[in-house]
Amino acid sequence: MPLPQKPVASPFDAKTQAGDVIRGVDLKGKTAIVTGASSGLGVETVRALASAGARVIMPVRSQGAGEAAAAELRAATKNNAIEIADLDLGNYRSVRAFADFFVKRGLPLDLLINNAGIMATPERRIMGNIESQFGTNHLGHMLLTCRLAPALAKGARVVALSSIGHRRSPIKFDDPNFEKTPYEKWAAYGQSKTANSLFAVELNRRLEPKGIKAYAVHPGGIMTNLQREMSKEEFKAFGWVDDEGRLNDRFKTVAGGASTAVWCATSPLLASGGGVYCEDCNIAVAVPADDKGFTGVRPWAIDPEAAKKLWALSEKLLGETFAI
Secondary structure, eight states: OOOOSSOOOOSOOTTOOHHHHHTTOOOTTOEEEESSTTSHHHHHHHHHHHHTTOEEEEEESOHHHHHHHHHHHHHHHTOOOEEEEEOOTTOHHHHHHHHHHHHHHTOOEEEEEEOOOOOSOOSOEETTTEEHHIIIIIIIHHHHHHHHGGGEEEEEEEEEEOOGGGGGOOOOTTOTTSSSSOOOHHHHHHHHHHHHHHHHHHHHHHHGGGTOEEEEEEOOOOOSGGGTTSOHHHHHHTTSBOTTOOBOTTOOOHHHHHHHHHHHHHOGGGTTOOOEEEETTEEOOBOOTTOOSSSSBOGGGSOHHHHHHHHHHHHHHHTOOOOO
16 A cells, blocks of 8 residues: 555654665665766765665666766765666666666666756657657656666665655646647746656556566755756746855755655555655655645645556557556
């Protein structure tokens, strides 16, 4: 049974760093995959997992950036079992090739952290006519996860990075690719982040009976390369920085942003179930659709029926049915 969408007695909070979460955790003999690991949250997530002894694979688009990050992480964690591989989540041939190669290696996969993402991009199309944010953030990761499913070990955990941005839009089931309505970058981003959460709900429903759990994570506000498509004027308009460029106090450090994903991947408090949306190293509170706060998850991102409907739509868009 999935866990209830209610906080638990976590010893951590919004100020916790990834290193605090991983302290005392032993991941020796475990294998993890972290997407988007050549910068930002991905680097800090790998740092935490590798410091606990895990073998970590970093599938990346840029081999140069990936190897530079991996070299620094090997030195910092004293763990040489950190490797890079080719993966472009916006190219489904690349996704299939990476996943199939990993499965053929025969390594049991214990942790899959779907961390990579793009945000607030100009209108772009991938794989024909798929809107790029939905196609990369959700469909690319769904394809990756489902193709990797044969390698998931009993007790494995899948963590899908969502966002407070899920509040901007439920799934546009009648027009997911903005073919009928004008493209709006924030609505597209919001839909993709709702999709990440719903994917965790449905994946958990399908795999929890096999001992595999899935979680959605809002990492918090962090200034990383994710904002590369945005202008300084937008940063000011959103209140993220002031006129002098000082960051809003609500923003976390990058290691703080990685903490909830690491918590979902390792916390014994989540051992009994999954299928929940988490933030600040805890299960988030479910809030009404019109909530104006900065915490909690809106109903459309944890709706099990919407999750099933999204799975079917995604299979149709990917042209592939997943027997998991």
